[in-house]
Amino acid sequence: MANIKETVVKKDCPLDRGALRYIVPAVIMAIGAGFLIYGIFDGEINAVFSKAIALCRECVGIG
């Protein structure tokens, strides 16, 4: 087997290929951000907050 330094192929990582690799997560993140903002203004965030600040009896096993 050759020395590891010589085995390094000077080539871009196959991760790089294709614009879709960036477009798909970007679109999902944009939709996610939209949902998140909608949830904040719709008041859903209050449901999360009120549950998170009162001790959740089910979580701790007494509910």
Add this chain to the structure above:
Amino acid sequence: METKANSKPKKTIMQVRKAVERKRLLIQAAFSILTNSYIVGFLKGTIYTGSLKQICVPGMNCYSCPGALGACPIGALQAVFNQGKYEKGWFDAKSSTFVAPPMYYFAFYVVGFLMLVGALCGRLVCGFLCPFGLIQDLIYKIPVPKKMKIRTFPGDKPLRYLKYFFLVVFVIILPLFYEANPFFCKYICPSGMLIGGIPLMTFGSLFGNIGQGTGTGITSWAEAGNLTILKLAIMTFLLVLSIFIYRPFCKYVCPLGAIYSFFNRISLYRYSVDEAKCTHCGACKHACRMGVDITKTPNSLECIRCGDCKAACPQHAICAGFGKKKANGANANADKVA
């Protein structure tokens, strides 16, 4: 010459693997401490009630932990599904209960958060940012004879689907349509028991219960019942199992890991194997404690992006990252460490 070339990379790779593991542990610990740094909670046996609690944290971090600064996304999802439209409710004479239809059929805020995090990095959260993942990692370090560390067993693969069952039934269907109860938190989740229930109940028992003015614990072991026993049993079973099997909760139970797993294939952070360099030696598969063969499925649902395979590859054939990167970039350190 040949021998020298063979022995050097071997030593190097072990060192790199150790360094990668140490670095990951440090990041896990730092993030877990950061998101659970409400020290007053630990000192007074209470929980944080400030405005940061509206924000979800990426990992399985119970909001009933005295130190928790944020909200657990799985708890939050169930809390939203549990919200009822009381003004449109009715009294059910049969069960003598008031029934309110769900207010939210879709949890925009929590799902939006999970989409954002998932599309950004998928299960990288599991590898680096989840406190319950860290706890299992630490327990797995408990030394037992090598033979007792179980890499796989008959039924391992089908059992991995169990987490999707918990997600669909316990986190979505039951809390949304059956009754206003966070079913996964109540009947399964060991995280709530371990970092919420045990510290709070113990504090309450030692220094006093809820009574105003005592300023101490908000619950105590006096309140323990059958549910406590069930949850303690599940927690103990999973924690003991973690000594022998790497991350059993993540592999078989966690609904949050199940959600992030769907993003592994499309997230910005991705793994990939350079076929031109890979000699199919199997070092990466051997290094993976989640049972993934990265050369076959670089973006497997089970991959927690821990980086062990990447550090173990003698050919530097595995690359990971958010974007453009030379394949030999990160692993170039392998040569420097030696």
